[in-house]
Amino acid sequence: MRSTPWIIAIAASCAVATSALAQTYEDNLAAGAASTDQNHLNVPFVKPENAPSVYTSAGNWPIFENRGPLDRSPADTASKVLVMGSGDPSPNPYRYGPALAVIVNGYPYFIDAGEGWWRAVGKSVQTQGALDLASIMAPANLKYMFLTHLHEDHTVGLPSFISNPYKFAATTGAADKKVYGPAGVDEMIADINSAWRLDRNEMFQGSTVQKADGSTAVGVPVWPHVDDKGRKIFEDDNVLVEAFPTAHGFLEHTHAYRFTTKPDNRVLVFGGDGHYSEGLVNAAKDADVLFVEGITRKNIKYATWGGDTEEEKVEIIGAYHMFPSDMKKLQDESGVKGIVMVHVQNYNTPEDFERLGVLKEMQDEGVENILQAQDGDLY
Ligand SMILES: [Zn+2]
Ligand SMILES: [Zn+2]
Numbered sequence: 001m002r003s004t005p006w007i008i009a010i011a012a013s014c015a016v017a018t019s020a021l022a023q024t025y026e027d028n029l030a031a032g033a034a035s036t037d038q039n040h041l042n043v044p045f046v047k048p049e050n051a052p053s054v055y056t057s058a059g060n061w062p063i064f065e066n067r068g069p070l071d072r073s074p075a076d077t078a079s080k081v082l083v084m085g086s087g088d089p090s091p092n093p094y095r096y097g098p099a100l101a102v103i104v105n106g107y108p109y110f111i112d113a114g115e116g117w118w119r120a121v122g123k124s125v126q127t128q129g130a131l132d133l134a135s136i137m138a139p140a141n142l143k144y145m146f147l148t149h150l151h152e153d154h155t156v157g158l159p160s161f162i163s164n165p166y167k168f169a170a171t172t173g174a175a176d177k178k179v180y181g182p183a184g185v186d187e188m189i190a191d192i193n194s195a196w197r198l199d200r201n202e203m204f205q206g207s208t209v210q211k212a213d214g215s216t217a218v219g220v221p222v223w224p225h226v227d228d229k230g231r232k233i234f235e236d237d238n239v240l241v242e243a244f245p246t247a248h249g250f251l252e253h254t255h256a257y258r259f260t261t262k263p264d265n266r267v268l269v270f271g272g273d274g275h276y277s278e279g280l281v282n283a284a285k286d287a288d289v290l291f292v293e294g295i296t297r298k299n300i301k302y303a304t305w306g307g308d309t310e311e312e313k314v315e316i317i318g319a320y321h322m323f324p325s326d327m328k329k330l331q332d333e334s335g336v337k338g339i340v341m342v343h344v345q346n347y348n349t350p351e352d353f354e355r356l357g358v359l360k361e362m363q364d365e366g367v368e369n370i371l372q373a374q375d376g377d378l379y
């Protein structure tokens with residue numbers, strides 16, 4: 001059973017979400033933040049006594065996962081965005097790797113395939129009751145994937161996306177997969193097909209059936225026909241998708257995807273990882289909602305990578321990720337109406353850790369209409 005505070009929190013959130021995204025840090029805190037002394041998940045937790053390791057840093061503690069999924073989508077829109085995985089590369093056992101879906105007319109289009117992709121679908125189906133996700137996520141509907149970039153934490157779920165739905169689709173049928181992404185995605189998909197060929201060709205198709213429906217996947221490179229102005233890469237009866245270049249570390253090709261939904265003309269943008277860039281501003285121009293990463297600036301000295309000094313960390317990590325000043329510039333120049341943060345990198349000491357600390361920094365910087373997502377949220 002869901003606890004009473006959780007239900008109240010959902011009702012409060014829905015009331016706010018019908019007109020715009022929640023406005024303040026306090027609103028965000030109130031939305032589902034009714035915590036217990038233990039944690040939302042009620043899992044056993046013993047505070048680590050030794051210095052934090054990659055596994056036990058405060059960002060991975062269950063006591064900071066103190067709310068369940070919310071429906072924060074406007075009530076009057078036919079299209080929705082489901083956040084199935086809001087995590088980053090950190091081994092947080094309570095957040096799946098990056099995984100989002102635009103849902104239009106009961107059909108899903110996926111953005112990024114992070115760690116635990118197939119389980120993330122299962123979790124959202126069971127915890128987000130605002131849509132009939134069990135029908136929407138039927139294996140025959142799992143066809144289109146758009147990868148923002150080819151870093152491991154955004155792609156390691158691809159074998160699950162390709163193979164698992166097929167295994168469970170004996171009676172319902174499965175879809176052949178089409179994976180759009182930066183240059184190299186065709187090789188990546190071909191390599192995955194090859195690496196799991198025993199499973200795919202022998203165990204589930206029999207040795208004589210090589211290309212059963214629903215068992216194949218192809219990668220479609222978006223590059224090289226994308227400049228800062230963007231380019232249409234996909235269109236069907238539900239959505240139009242344009243790709244834009246972004247800037248993320250030393251990767252040569254990374255993309256933001258701008259979805260325009262046909263039934264209700266919503267503009268939903270997925271920035272992936274990266275800092276401020278001209279391409280990202282154009283992708284998010286006057287959009288309804290931008291889903292994008294965010295990272296602490298105030299506590300960057302506690303980051304576990306990027307150099308020894310704070311100056312080094314600002315320079316190196318700033319070449320990869322979105323500090324609050326970057327987010328503010330991005331919002332001012334793009335005119336994007338609402339921002340939802342995923343892949344939040346919230347470094348801090350256990351004593352001072354705040355679940356919404358990065359969100360607070362963004363709002364202190366002047367970023368407006370910004371929320372922080374949890375797995376299973378709907379926007
Ligand atoms: Zn990432
Ligand atoms: Zn990345």
